[in-house]
Amino acid sequence: MSDDSRFGLRRQVRLSGPLALDGGAALGPVDIAYETYGAMNADGSNVILICHALTGDQYVASDHPSTGKPGWWWRMVGPGKPVDPADYFIICSNVIGSCMGSSGPASVDPATGEPHAMRFPVITIADMVRAQALLLDHLGVDRLCAVIGGSMGGMQALTWPTLFPDRVENCIVIASTARHSAQNIAFHEVGRQAIMADPNWRGGDYYADGRVPSAGLSVARMAAHITYLSEAGLTEKFGRRLQARATKTFGFDADFQVESYLRHQGLSFVERFDANSYLFITRAMDYYDIAEDHGGSLARAFTATKARFCLVSFDTDWLYPTTESRIIVHALHAAGAPASFVELSSPFGHDAFLLECPELNRVVDGFLKGGRA
Amino acid sequence: MSDDSRFGLRRQVRLSGPLALDGGAALGPVDIAYETYGAMNADGSNVILICHALTGDQYVASDHPSTGKPGWWWRMVGPGKPVDPADYFIICSNVIGSCMGSSGPASVDPATGEPHAMRFPVITIADMVRAQALLLDHLGVDRLCAVIGGSMGGMQALTWPTLFPDRVENCIVIASTARHSAQNIAFHEVGRQAIMADPNWRGGDYYADGRVPSAGLSVARMAAHITYLSEAGLTEKFGRRLQARATKTFGFDADFQVESYLRHQGLSFVERFDANSYLFITRAMDYYDIAEDHGGSLARAFTATKARFCLVSFDTDWLYPTTESRIIVHALHAAGAPASFVELSSPFGHDAFLLECPELNRVVDGFLKGGRA
Structure with missing residues (x-):
């Protein structure tokens, strides 16, 4: 299936698989929904894979079909941006386990004709990457000029050279x-x-009647959303400011702007995301530990790769703070891999990578240009 | 009502009030459950009030009647401790809004014979302090040698001299x-x-049939509990260690020790705490802003008091970090109030004030002795 969107191509492919998963199960067929931008050059040397975060999707630079909002990384990907479809063939696919067209708990199990729900196999970040590799095989892409991601997307990007050091x-x-x-x-x-x-929620079997666990998913999103923002950013944005009515109600309505904002974050999220997908993807992230998969040595994971690495952290990110990026850089250097690292200053905490940040664009642009020089 | 506990005296008193509340309502009668330790001296100069935190209670140094555990601050209060009943007449009362015997949403409204539930008036930290002052009046206590508290207890302690500068x-x-x-x-x-x-939860009216909102309260406690611990403390205590079975299940059981620990925190909490009380007390804390009550100037709140102040923060506390204590110290100095401040080092985050911390005991001991010299 395919149709034109703003400038991306909306596509979904069913790959036979089966995909052997870390948990021991096999997934097949494997549906992958993806967007592409630009065109592959003759020697296939201009392909970039963008990996999305926990609640992200393949619409990295095209309008989201249900919210109508611009792609989640339009500041980074698009004409005139560091990742420009005039220069690159850009691919972004929905991770398996998610709910935007790739195989996940909400998709129908062909064996039963029913949604997988919680019978979907538990997956890992590495499984998401292996599914992306299947898609690249399908598209005739042998090597990636670059793999790029932030947050959970960064986990996939970092896993790529450990599983496919030559690609x-x-x-x-x-x-x-x-x-x-x-x-x-x-x-x-x-x-x-x-x-x-x-x-x-009913053990995950809520698809038939449309009564979905919105309240629970909304609370989950609210709690997570706090971790995406910095304390200073929240203070700057909301402080203790009251809602428009400007006086305390001495009740339980959203008196403070920050309460109203959080409630809105929760409510708008449930309209675009599946609760079971949230369970499966957070579980995949919790299982993520690259060193553990390599005998406890993070450096050992990177000894076979020839890739260049670029690490970026934000000084106010307390979800994945700078110390975590430094650990990666030390391991890469120990493995003899070329790695550059920069900590950027931003008031916005973890979410900074999605927001206006000219320094981030300059870093990505410079690193990509350096790789082609 | 009164009975002997280990060495405290378990008491509850009904004061006629009415207590005029910040929100405009009046509360009366006002039930206050409290514990005392030691005896008042002839000139009443040895009275110490201990204020408890969000989910704390009056059992500061006596076994908790339902859990059987030692008092929540037995390390600080008791024979041979900095706050010693041999030296002081020690009072700790359950805050109004709570659920251990003081007036709160779970207590019966004498006007209707039914629990207040969400019809209980929204209260503030200052209202809690005013209720404590009513109790002191009842006990014939004119002045406090000291008021001491951590976390929400610290909010009450800091509010005391702003409302009652001479006491x-x-x-x-x-x-x-x-x-x-x-x-x-x-x-x-x-x-x-x-x-x-x-x-x-049913709008708060869940008392009649005993089907209480345990699942929701448990999630609330789990989220809050993370904020009481430091990232480093969690890593030291649990890291990514698996449960005893030692292999990943690739499922949604509690594979990691930290998951099991959090679930236990949630489940044990709901056995001892009322969900509506959690709503009312968190609301009181959110409304708390001493400067706001004094025209935006924190210093102005303390100009009338003659009290000495001692501020203590912990370097890994990210719920109420050191910067918050510094703001208070600056305001106290601007107001001309004598204030000492120390930041203690601890791996335990906000919870450090409840845990083994000899330095904290030395600071409190030294400050109290300095006040009597």
Whole structure:
């Protein structure tokens, strides 16, 4: 299936697989929904894969079909941007486990004709990457000029050269980490418990009647959203300012602007995301620990790759703080891999990688140009 | 009503009030449950009031009647401790709005014979302090040798000299703040939404049939609990260690120790705490902003007091970080109030004030002795 969007191409492909998963199960067929921008050159040397974050999707630079909003990384990808379709063949695919057209708990299991729901196999970040590799095979892409991602997208980008050391030339990892910390797991567990506590969740089998666990998913999103913002950013944006009525109600309505903002974040999220997908993707992130998969040595994961690496962190990001990027850089240097690193200053916390940040654009642009020089 | 506990005296008193509340309502009668330790001396110069935190209670140094655990601050209060009943007449009362015997949403409204539930008036930290002052009047206590509290207890302690400048000689504020920040409000709002999303909550009217909103309250507690611990402390305590079975299940059971720990925190909390009380007390904390009540000037709040102040923060506390204590110290100095301040080092984050911390005991001991010299 395909139709024209603003300037991307909306596509979905069914690959036979089966895809052998880290958890021992096999997934097949494997549906992958993706967008492409630009065209592959003759020697296939201009392909860039963009990896999306937890609640992201393939619409990196095209309008979102249900919200109508511009692509989530239009500041980075598009004409005149660092990742320009005039120069590159750009691919962004929906991760497996998600809900925007790739195989996930909400998609129909061909064996039963019913949604997988919680019978969908638990996946890992590496499984998401292996599915992307299947898509590249399908598209006739042998090597990636670059793989780029922020947050969970950065986890996939960093995993790429560990699984396919010969297929990646440049790797850009932004606001990310090489392993999920105890605090990261803890926040995810709160979100999962909120979803599972919603009586509409019903063990995940809520697709038939449309009564979805919106309240639980909304609470999960609210808790997560706090971790995407910095304390200073929240203070600057909202402080203790009251809503328009400007006086305290001494009640439980949203008196403070920050309450109203958070409630809105929760409510708008449930309209575009599947609760079971939230469970599966957060679980994949919690299992993520590249060193663990290489005998406890992060450096060992990168000994076979020839890729160049670019790491970027933000000084106010407390979800994946700068220390996590430094750990990766040290491991890359120990493995003899060329790696540059920069910590950018931003008031916006983890979300900075999605927001207006000219320095980030300059870093990505310079690194990509350096790789072609 | 009164009975002997280990060495405290378990008491509850009904004061006629009415207590005029910040929100405009009046509360009366006002039930206050409290514990005392030691005896008042002839000139009444040895009275110390201990203020408890959000989910704390009056059992500061006596076994908790339902959990059987030692008092929540047995390390600080008791024979041979800095706050010793051999030296002081020590009072700790359950805040109004709570659920351990003081007037709150779970207590019966004498006017209707039914629990107040959400018809209980919204209260503030200052209202809690005014209720404590009523109790002191009842006990014949004119002046406090000291008022001491950590976290929300510190908010009450800091409010005391602003409302009753002549009744406080020494004020010890630990791991606290002069106002709730946007991030503080945001985390509380997540907890409240989790409770209200629980279908058992039913607008707060769940007392009759015992089907309480346990799932929502448990999620609220889990989210809050993360904010009480430091990232480093969580990593040290749990890291990414798996449960005893030691292999990943690739499922949604609690694979990681930190998940199991958080779930336990949620489940054990709902056995001892009322969900509506959680709503009312978090709301009181969100409304807390001492400067706002004094024309925007924190210093102005303290110009009339003669009290000495002692501020303590912990370097890994990100809920009420050191910067918040510094703001208070600057305001106290601007007001001409004697104030000492120390930032202690601890791996335990906000919870440090409740845990083994010999330095904290030395600071409190030294400050109290200095006040009597």
